[in-house]
Amino acid sequence: MEQNKTYEDLSGELAAAQRELEQLTLRLAETTAQLEEASETIEAIRDGAIDALVIKSDDGPQLFTLKGSDQTYRIIIEQMTEGAVTINSDGLIVYCNSQFAAMVGIGMEQVTGQYFSHIVSQNDIVLFNRLFDEAWVTPVKGELNVKNARGETFPVLLSLNPLKLEEGPFLSLIMTDLTLQKETQQLLRSKNDQLEEAQEIARNLNQNLEATVMERTRALEISVLQKTLAEKELRRNQEQLTRILETMVEGVQIIDGKGELMYANPMAQRIMGITLNGSENPYHDPAYPRFKMDGTPLAPDEDPLNRVLRSGKPVFDFEIGVQPPGKHKFFLSISAAPLKDEQDQVIGSVGTFMDVTQRRKVIQQKDEFISVASHELKTPVTSLKASLQLLNEIKDNQAVSQEIVPKLITQANKSLNKLSVLIEDLLNVSKIRGGQLVLNKQHIAIYDLLAECCEEMHQEHRFNIRLSGPQQLFVDADPDKIEQVLVNFLNNAMKYAADSKEILIQVATAGESVKVSVTDNGMGIPADKIPHLFDRYYRVDNSGTQYSGLGLGLYICAEIIRKHDGDIGVESEPGKGSTFWFTLPLAG
Template sequence: MENTRSYQELLTELNEMRIQLEEATDTIEAIRSGEIDALVVKANDGLQLFTLKSADHTYRIFIEQMSEGAVTLNEDGYILYCNSQFATLVNTPLEKVTGKSIYKFITEDCQETCAEYIARAWTSNVKGELHILASDDVEVPVLLSLKTLNLDEGLSMSVILTDLTEQKETQKLLEHKNAQLEEAQKIAQHLNANLEVTVKERTHELQINIEEKTRVEEELRHNQERLTRVLETMAEGVGIVDAKGKLIYANPMAQKILGLKQSTILERTYDDPQWENLRIDGTPLPSHEHPMSVMMATRKPLFDQEISVQPPDDERFYISINAAPLLDEHGEVTGGIGTFMDVTQRRKSIQHKDEFISVASHELRTPVTTLQASLQLLSRMKDNPSNVMLPKLIDQANKSLNRVSVLIEDLLNATKMTDGQLHLIKTPTTLSGLLQDCCNHVLTGHTHYLTTSGDMELQANIDADKIEQVITNLVNNAIKYAPNSQEILVNIAREGNFAKISITDKGQGIPPEKLPYLFDRYYRVDSSGKQYSGLGLGLYICAEIVKRHNGDIGADSHLGQGSTFWFTLPLN
């Protein structure tokens, strides 16, 4: 048959089997005589090592109890023995470690280094560091100690592996702290550049002695202290960030503006998501548009870049930022310094001004439009003076003209207040008589009535026209904002060396959050959702007039119970 093997083939196979039998017989004899204590057997899943308990059993127990990993290698780099600590380091069962090549457990970038260590160790003891690779792809830094062992069966190599993970982490932490210290030193050097250059030049040129060096160091320390005091007393917030944008310094004003303590601030970056940065129009500000990000990217200083900040549990505020990069001696950006100031009031003033322009345009346009319409109708009736509509149109035109005059007068008065051009002509005046003169329009309107009480004989040295303007404005406000409160209460009282005049209505009252802003320029009260006419200048003008009299002005109000506006005037 074709598949039948030839005699020669069978003879060859028989000879091979005889050789294998002889090797097996020799191996068994060696095991019996104690000449060997381990076998490396090739299996389907790789080489496996089988060991026999021998005279070195006590030694191996000692090795097993070591805290370091221990490995015995043959001349080809295969692992004849390892302790459980090494198996733990490589995260591999002990039985799957023995018989494997040591290079299986060495990271790729350390293969050549390991080979060099082993080659040198055959002639001398070697120590060195490299990374071993665990089965979960975790790299473990270790210190190798390699030494040859002259055993009965020939040379082998003992390798002791000490885990350096904790030491490396400690070293990294130390390096990080050193880096922070170096960064702080660089910043100090940058801020004290002129002094540093002077110190270096003098040190190089004059080789100053120890006393001179001590003096210069003391001078530098004082200079740094002065710089620190300057930063801590600045009216602007100052923040310094590293190259990654993390805050490494914030002066007291920065802490005050941001409402954070030093320990809390230094845990943040300038674009910390816990604090929502916004554009001026209120839309979210992307991180790359933040002035500090722009400065770091362009390596150029920026000035007066305004953004708004929304803290998690507080009122939104606005800041103006100036930013400049910090560069090392190679021109590389190592961080940045930013100064900023709270411009919330400036921003609100701009907003109020914009609102005022809009309101003023509306307030002026309405009476002007009415006046224009009345004049057009009057023009058509000029040939028919007996028309019954003529008096009404004239009256309407006069009212519109008066309204325009009042608005213009408010604008002029506000300008005078701002420019300091308000001049007072003071004369002794009985306050009750002044009240009666300026409030006749209330009595003739037949919609409200005044109840006056208090010290009717009280006199004060005042500009009667200006104070009459204040009283008229406050009474008109009471009528306008409390239309259903028919009774307006006016009280004159003496409080020490001051006269106090109070105007009380029984209207809806003013929300408490609006009370602090009532006397601000352009502020208009709208407590019920209604829109009232006016430029928001009346109470501001009243406050300025009273202040020029060295008096005080304020308001007390409770929702649903009415409001009391009061002001004081010095008697002398």
């Protein structure tokens, strides 16, 4: 329907469509009533509830008396507009009237003896079989599709009733063609759709008319109440935005077109030491000098917010260093975007920044780790290579070989063992990061495991290792992994407390756990380094002394103990030695 029709045209079409819909509805009701009357008449004839019929024809009404005459019944059945069929218990057609034969387009002599299901549409076979089974008990009805001799399908109403004759049980089927009724229903739906479309267009016209009237009314009359509500909504939005900015974990700063600071949220004020009480609010505070990542000073015009003012283009994740007075340097990641007016002119810029100092530390630790790992791996490889080269040179000199070969082999084995330990640490870290650290738990006495480990360490080193504590404490743990933790503790004690000479291992209960402590009398650890001891890549460097290692040992130990649902820690003071400890749940 065209949208540019007038409201009067649409109203006229709507009224005409409603009248046509009412006529179609009336015709459908009349057809349905006739169908129901015919069905009731046939059932009454079948049940013997009536004695006579008056049938209207072109020659006038004719009276038929029902006195058991089969011929009279056949005349009545033949004059029906519905198809009538009698089928036996096998579903075979034993009788049909001429109307049924005409409906399916098959001669009466050909219909008799066929299965009724052969004319049912394949899609409705299941429904027909259900009706066929139920009809032997009680009369049933159902709508389905049948096909004629040309293969064309059409809708019908089937009424199935049981018959008890002298020859046995049969079913009476009355088949009513619903084609006209379905077409009428489709026409009704089409007219109803047209009616709804017309009503929708009328509603749209009414809505457009009402909207136009309301828009003109609002344009002419803006009440004080509406202004108040708008101002109240604006204030509420501003308050919500302010609360969001004040609670953000990122700093937010806004500068105007001249580069003057207009706004800084609490996080920005805290990080940058900004105060907004004075009349002047310089964006670049000389007390907080800024640096590029290469350490050179950051010029004001290189700052992301100022760059955005000049270019009008956003800047993302620009990292700088800031040196606050009396504090450690920290690093920021800044993202900035332009603020524009209605003419798309840049009038300022807004920037968000977050503290990425920890991220920079991790990057630095990784860089240092790569450097240390390269050095640590290079040392045993170089030593191993030298031993092998020397062995190759003297292999044919029998006099020299007898003296130096064992030493070279021992040196090569030491280098190879050190290389294996370093590689094992790297593999363990990879497994931990990938969640692939697997434990092979066993029921073990922790004291016996520690004693065996101490014996091996005592034979390899000159330290006096003393073990004390109860011997009958059992845990469910991976003995190889726990031995790895203890060996790491002992190696650290021997490395960082070389003058201690004595190392004490103590076993004790701690609630529902067993606690293992390793104590040395070395130099101790500064308090500010203790929180980082179990971090990945962390290496303690005291008094400028460099120690070998990748900085992975304690990190791996911590992950192993946590995997066992235990705890790990250290107690130390400078000059008073250190005690590294871990706990494991006692076996139930």
